[in-house]
Amino acid sequence: MTIQYFHKILIANRGEIACRVIRTARKLGIRTVAVYSDADKDALHVSMADEAIHIGAAPSRDSYLVYERVIEAAKKTGAEAIHPGYGFLSENAAFCKACKDNDIVFIGPPVGAIEAMGSKSAAKTIMEKAAVPLVPGYHGDDQSRDILKQAADEMGYPVLLKAVAGGGGKGMRQVWSEADFDEALEAAKRESLNAFGNEDMLVEKYLTQPRHVEIQVFCDQQGNAVYLFERDCSVQRRHQKVIEEAPAPGMTETLRSAMGEAAIRSAQAINYEGAGTVEFLLDSDGSFYFMEMNTRLQVEHPVTEMITGQDLVEWQLRVAAGEPLPASQQQLSISGHAFEARIYAEDPDNDFLPVTGTLSFLQPPASSDHVRVDTGVLQGDEVSVYYDPMIAKLIVWDETREKALQRLTQALKDYRIGGMTTNIDFLYNLASSKPFAEAELDTGFIEKHHPLIFRSRSADIEQAVALASLYLMLQQQQQAERNRANSTDANSPWFDASGWRLNEAPQHQFELQIQQQVIAVTAEQIGKGVNRRYRISANGNTTTVQGSLHNHQLKATLDGHQLSATVAEHQAGYSLYTQDSAVTFNLLQPDLGDTEDCAGAGGLAAPMNGTMVALLVEAGATVKKDDALLVMEAMKMEHTIRAPADGKVVEFYYQAGSLVDGGSELVNFEAVE
Template identity: 65%
Template sequence: MFSKILIANRGEIACRIIKTAKEMGVLTVAVYSDADQDALHVHMADEAVYLGPSPSRESYLVADKVIEAAKMTGAQAIHPGYGFLSENADFCRACAQENITFIGPPVAAIEAMGSKSAAKSIMENANVPLVPGYHGDDQSADVIKAAADEMGYPVLLKATAGGGGKGMRQVWSEAEFNEGLAAAKREAMSSFGDDTMLVEKYLTQPRHVEIQVFCDNHQNAVYLFERDCSVQRRHQKVIEEAPAFKMSESLRAQMGEAAIKSAQAIGYQGAGTVEFLLDVDGSFYFMEMNTRLQVEHPVTEMISGQDLVEWQLRVAANEPLPKKQAELVLNGHAFEARIYAEDANNDFLPATGKLALLKTPIESKHVRIDTGVRQGDEVSVFYDPMIAKLIVWDENRDKALQRLAKALSEYRINGVTTNIDFLYNLATSKPFLDEDIDTGFIEKNNDLIFHKDSQSLANELPIAALYLVLSLQKKSSEAANLTTDPNSPWHLTNAWRLNEAHLHQLTLAHNEIEYDVSVEQKRQGTDSYYLINISNDNKVIQSVDCQGEIYNDLITVNINGHRSQATVSHVENNLSIYRENGVFSFSHILPDCGNLDSQDANGGLTAPMNGTMVSILVASGEQVEKDQALVIMEAMKMEHTIKAPSAGTVDEVFFNAGDMVDGGAELLAFTPTEDS
């Protein structure tokens, strides 16, 4: 076994690898950029080596610097994690030339699977079922489009060197093809330096099921069951689960054996993932093979009881696999939810900022958190916006889902927008509970997940209002007890008025609708209760009697004789009420806070966040139509197209392609036409 390894990655995966290495008595070396000089993975490792400036192309992606760091520290092996250099055959080859073990597959396997089109040909020869498509060398737009026209729409364009949803576009009609191909090629070139494309028939109701395989240098190969990764946005996974639901033992065996056949066809060694599309009729098709550890590997660890990073180290050290196929036992059910700094309500736009508050659920045998950040850390524009992976396990799917919902309701992050509420609504939605899931799940259930349908807030509005009042009273009481005169009337928060009702006046907003709420404090004997009146457009729409108490994040409330509980997240002026039927988010509108809609009527012409200008699609003086693409920015590994908010004229463009742009900067001057 190695005595020291270098981890050529950052964030949660670097921390994850360090944990296993420490348990095995293996010393670790971290690498870091300017942005990561105080990062968690740097502090966890035994040593750390500086690579360079914050952009990954100037630090983490510079193979020579990484190898030099390994040589300088005496590391015998390099673990690439995932992303960055993990599937870079040249890097793997360079490690071998320096007599440094690459903790991953051999060069030939990486090269074979590094091109999606070449991988298809290999799998076709190995009799692994394939989705109909074109994977040829002729990359002219006419040839690719002719193939798409022949197989029929919808089709899926994919970068052959791609991964993580980059360089990928769904095309639903012939009219959309040219624009989709140009965007996919542009994103592929930016992400991988290679814009070679393939096109496949797009299955309209498939599931994304992947098989975890492991091979050693002694002719042993196993599959560690499967993961269902169908719930995706922008072709990137959001919630994964293992094992896949509605999976028979015979289908599991068929897919597992096909995955091993795929790995053996390329002489594979180490951890790999063979990804399949599973159709509604039970047929499955090879999609691609990832020659590395996957982001979602923890769910496999939870159901198999195996440490996959330990397996990687042992195989790389030329040891045989720790277990044979017959010795592997599937136990229980696990989910992984990816917690991102992003605005799910704004097309999942990545977010940046400082993690002013970071409070996680308590870890146990049922709850695991893989993260690379601490409270006070910065989510920067330079890297993927994932904050953590929340993993839960229990003996069956229903119980594991309950664990997931509870853990999500206990996660608290302040300082940056996150997708936690979105994940909670998704995980508690009826279609998800009922296993009515395919890769179009979010699009099909968008209104349900985002609570866009009209809703009754008969309980949630009173709970939010009562929580605000009780919180105010609790904080005031705690502050009063710290003073020399805790009984001073100046500490009262019961809305006392001379000869008037004790009345709190609040304004709460839900889905951009404002509600005026009055909370009148009353007494019945020695007990206090509250009369809550809720108005909209000056009409009382609800009146209830309430009693309640709060303890930490939990409120117990009795509304008109119905006693219940809810978990509340209160961050600045925002409240999220976690209920069995989803999470309900409210904004507490303070006096003089102004309008809920902070964007002006011609919004969308400013940069949504820090990023790089990729392409300018219009010129000064050009007249454009509503929703016409004006400029394209790239930020946090994603492209963002800025479109015209209405018909109008582009007066002036303020940036050029390649320019760095600050979030909020005006990108171009725009004048709408009078009739728009």
């Protein structure tokens, strides 16, 4: 199994992909070196690797994107090769060349292939010569505003502006009308320059109901090439993939073969080596068009691994070491169906804005032959402003799409994260929706089915109140027992947690805040010891509850109904998880008159921690409702802050380049009455 050529490799990345490469390298007997920034000194990938090298400050531009430091780390530790993962330096031709110049193997394609596909406009020219179908568009060298707009006007709206050097949805904007063109162009160019150091754009006709289907290709140094079938990545938000699956629903063998052969022509046209992904737009009539080629492993590669039984990272290492492809096209086949859902720290109800914070509670579903979780974080880790907010990838497999989808929805129910907002409920609603089950897929799926997807998972408030109250009573009882065990006076009445009252039934009274409701609760204790139970009264309902608490696991009986729940305590309060719902609750403290009204007036607050990118108007300017005022950047995404009403910008509190804490006031804004 051991690859003789490599004894040690360095992983120039972080998070789950770094952990994944380390696991595969260990399986092959290869030692690993991790690199890390200030923010990642205690990260999982650092602890997993055999060695780790610090390469700079937390911002990626000062660490993971400084390829000279990565090269130096490889030389210092004696690593013969560097695996770039995805993102960061994975498609950076200068880094690839620097590896070659320093006699270090770049585990990926040669410099020429990266350069050829690094420019979307040049890539389209190459694909055109290779007889690969292209979407109508402009990808010329003249980047003047007038030429770009003329191309858009002639194609007819909607059009798509795309960064020539882009990827992952960065530097990309849909333009639905001529009036929106200039603002969209400036935003796309600014985001592209910030992400890739290049603001060149191409313009494409925007297909309104296409599917996004990509082909996994692999080429070795001996000239062999195969495609490992397709993935459907149509379900997206902000041009970022949300749920991917393989194989693509409704794919015929004829179409699969045509797309696979076109993908191989794309790779061979640039003398490709290693893992690559050729992305196509698939129209409803079966026509498909080349979109771009990613010269790296994709985030969604696990679904291909699940249906083919192949380890694509191992393939990468073997090909980079000069070995031939591990399998021929005839030896590859599809078995079953797989889904991948990306678990993000983000708020779907707030335009998918990233969130930061601590993973106070983290309980993924149990791994098995059917369920896999790829992650780079542990409970207690921080999701910071510096990097992509993906927490994990949840991958499931089964014999059919229907069975695999059942696995996915159950695993999403079982995925429990406390301490921050995530997209888990959003993913569950999406995966359990009828249109998704019936594979009615296109890139506008989320917008089209908004009411089905953007809803809270239904929660039985009466049941949730009873479970939350039982948890608090048992928690209080356990604390009293611990205090009694540590006391010299075990019979002290101060250790009585029954809610004892003179000549009255023992009871507790408190207020819960749950599902945006404040509910007064009375909990009356009945019996003692193993017979202890509580009569919970709230909102005019009474429930008799009994149970036990072990760590986070609550076993309860509610009026004879036995069920289990998980309860996690964190800074935001408590999260209560059952098989049917997830709710957050808080025990409200009595108001002793010392609270202050901290609400700001006349300003606009930062929706998240981030960096001020640009101020779009002058202080003192009069603006209309929805006019763009400023742009913030967080977690590799730009966010435009707009005027909430007609009014005047009195003052900006931050300048371009300033770091901003979430919740900070950005603008002193006076609305027109």
